[in-house]
Amino acid sequence: MSTHPTSPYELQRERLAHYFDGSARKAWIDLTSNAKVSGIRATVRAGRDAMRAQLLGWLPQDLRRCAVLDAGCGTGALSVEAAWRGAAVTAVDVAGGLVDIARQRAPAFLGHGRIDWHVGDMLDPPQAWSGTGTFDHIVAMDSLIHYKLDDMAWALERLAARCTGSIVFTFAPHTRLLGVMHAVGQAFPRANRSPAIVPIAEAALRARLARLDGWRVGRSGRISSGFYISNGMELVRR
Numbered sequence: 312m313s314t315h316p317t318s319p320y321e322l323q324r325e326r327l328a329h330y331f332d333g334s335a336r337k338a339w340i341d342l343t344s345n346a347k348v349s350g351i352r353a354t355v356r357a358g359r360d361a362m363r364a365q366l367l368g369w370l371p372q373d374l375r376r377c378a379v380l381d382a383g384c385g386t387g388a389l390s391v392e393a394a395w396r397g398a399a400v401t402a403v404d405v406a407g408g409l410v411d412i413a414r415q416r417a418p419a420f421l422g423h424g425r426i427d428w429h430v431g432d433m434l435d436p437p438q439a440w441s442g443t444g445t446f447d448h449i450v451a452m453d454s455l456i457h458y459k460l461d462d463m464a465w466a467l468e469r470l471a472a473r474c475t476g477s478i479v480f481t482f483a484p485h486t487r488l489l490g491v492m493h494a495v496g497q498a499f500p501r502a503n504r505s506p507a508i509v510p511i512a513e514a515a516l517r518a519r520l521a522r523l524d525g526w527r528v529g530r531s532g533r534i535s536s537g538f539y540i541s542n543g544m545e546l547v548r549r
Contacts, residue, residue: 449480
């Protein structure tokens with residue numbers, strides 16, 4: 312990662328790394344485990360589980376001989392499930408503390424699959440990782456939701472240049488309820504406040520992605536579970 316962020320994307324990425332390696336680390340570890348959490352966080356956990364299942368359901372069931380990038384792997388649940396299906400997974404996240412937890416949680420035996428864990432940006436150059444830096448499938452679950460439309464589209468364009476099959480990702484849908492929930496969230500003490508999630512209108516996102524040469528939008532599906540509202544979308548090669 313750049314040590315001197317200059318673009319809006321880089322600045323937001325650095326904020327995310329600081330947050331998830333700082334005040335949010337313990338809460339995120341609990342949220343992604345079986346630890347007892349509050350009712351609100353339980354709905355978020357359930358929503359994330361449902362979204363992860365949806366995105367993985369859009370990938371081939373048999374991922375043997377497939378290279379998969381888990382772009383924003385967090386504590387690694389999606390990476391492990393993809394590896395169990397035979398994938399060679401490159402799992403990357405800007406939060407080194409979460410990647411450490413992911414390494415600790417991952418089973419030693421993953422059948423035909425494997426996982427290479429990395430701390431860094433999902434857009435790091437291929438030489439930063441093992442392998443060719445080209446992937447059959449890329450998954451970005453809740454890792455682009457903090458970026459504005461222009462920055463999200465910019466990132467997806469760069470991911471598309473490294474992908475031969477499909478990209479599945481999430482965005483925060485622009486709804487009145489989500490807007491109210493985010494406004495309430497801003498009332499929490501600053502130390503507990505996450506970097507803002509940016510709601511995006513699906514029509515505007517589809518219009519931007521229509522410009523992506525060689526790709527088309529495939530499936531789309533929304534998951535709503537209490538305070539978790541996220542929309543999955545699929546990009547596939549034409």
